[in-house]
Amino acid sequence: MVSLYPCFLVSLSYDTLYFQNQLNKSDEKIAFQYGRLLQFIGNIPSDARILDAGCGAGPALRYLKARGFIPFGSDLIEYPLQQARQLIPDARLVQCNSDFALPFRDESFDVILMSEVIEHVASPEFTLRECWRVLKKNGAAAMTTPNLWDARRVYYPALGKVWSGDADATHQTLFNPQSMRDVLQRAGFQNVRVRAGFKPMRWLSSRKLNFRFAIPGLPLIGNTLVAVGYK
Numbered sequence: 001m002v003s004l005y006p007c008f009l010v011s012l013s014y015d016t017l018y019f020q021n022q023l024n025k026s027d028e029k030i031a032f033q034y035g036r037l038l039q040f041i042g043n044i045p046s047d048a049r050i051l052d053a054g055c056g057a058g059p060a061l062r063y064l065k066a067r068g069f070i071p072f073g074s075d076l077i078e079y080p081l082q083q084a085r086q087l088i089p090d091a092r093l094v095q096c097n098s099d100f101a102l103p104f105r106d107e108s109f110d111v112i113l114m115s116e117v118i119e120h121v122a123s124p125e126f127t128l129r130e131c132w133r134v135l136k137k138n139g140a141a142a143m144t145t146p147n148l149w150d151a152r153r154v155y156y157p158a159l160g161k162v163w164s165g166d167a168d169a170t171h172q173t174l175f176n177p178q179s180m181r182d183v184l185q186r187a188g189f190q191n192v193r194v195r196a197g198f199k200p201m202r203w204l205s206s207r208k209l210n211f212r213f214a215i216p217g218l219p220l221i222g223n224t225l226v227a228v229g230y231k
Contacts, residue, residue, distance in 0.1 A: 019057050019080045030059045033144075036198070037113060041140045041228050044069075048110035053098060053131070054117030058084030061091055072109070074098070098127050104134045111135075114143035119171045128187035128229075135231045141189065142228040147196050148176040151221040177220060180227050189229025197222025 038044060048069050052060040055073030057080040064071040065088065072092045075081050081093050096103050099122045112131045121127045131141045146165035153163040165174055175183070177194045184192045196219055 019077075019083070025059050030063050033115065034060050034063045034113070037115065037142055037144065037226065040193075040195075040226055041111060041142050044140075045110055049108065050111040050113060051104070051109045051134070052113045052115070053102075054114055054120070055084060055093075056080040058087055058091060058093075060113060060115065061088050065091075074102070098130075099123065102130045102134050106133055107136045107139075108134045109136065110139050112139070112141040114141070116144055116146075118143050119145045119165075119173055119175070122172055124173050124183050125187050128184060128189070132188045132231055137231055139231045140228055141184075141231075142226070144198055144224050144226050145175055145180065146171070147222065147225045148174045148179075149196065149221050150223055152223070175225060177225060180225050184227060184229040187229075189231065192227065192229040194225060194227040196220050196225055198224040198226035 044050075046068055049072065050064050050069050051072045051074065052058075052064070053074050055061060055075050056077075058073055061071045061073050061084060070092075071088075072094070073081070073084060074094045074096050075084075076095070076097050078095055081095055084091055084093060094103055098117070112135060114131075118124050118127065128141065135141060148165070150163060150165065152161075153165065156163045165171060177196055181192050181194045184194075
């Protein structure tokens with residue numbers, strides 16, 4: 001693990017509890033999340049070099065390695081990288097701040113993943129331009145982020161609840177489908193696709209009946225955006 005930038009911009013909101021959900025996430029949820037994200041990208045070389053930017057405690061790294069890809073991880077915070085190192089001793093990890101230039105050479109990766117990351121950076125367009133720079137030709141950057149048009153943002157206050165996108169003090173920029181498309185295109189990406197409702201509206205499950213079913217998210221106003229752009 002290499003620290004390349006002083007992380008003086010770390011918010012106090014990023015504590016060990018912030019990453020606890022990642023450490024507790026089941027293999028089923030990891031496969032559901034990252035499997036669908038890779039499917040959204042399309043064809044990926046079997047030996048692809050994949051950077052999980054903002055990898056946290058490394059749930060994606062385990063998933064990618066198990067499928068034969070060459071995973072790399074970067075994150076601003078040291079604690080989750082330490083946890084990732086324990087889970088994946090040979091992981092290629094870098095501590096860096098995505099608000100600055102990424103510490104990789106041009107055309108280093110086939111794919112870059114950012115799961116719930118782009119909303120945390122100070123300048124999304126700069127970060128995406130850096131992603132474009134370190135991608136190989138025809139490479140893809142794929143990301144998920146809260147959907148500003150999520151219907152729950154409208155009706156949660158009536159229930160005395162706060163929508164998660166607003167509740168997280170570390171969020172700096174929130175996107176709707178159009179603004180997500182626009183920032184990817186300004187950063188140089190082509191053939192951009194954006195879809196809302198990436199995460200289910202709700203999971204229905206029963207241990208007694210041994211079933212688990214995801215109620216699909218709604219278009220435009222569904223939970224979470226998924227976006228992909230190509231170099």
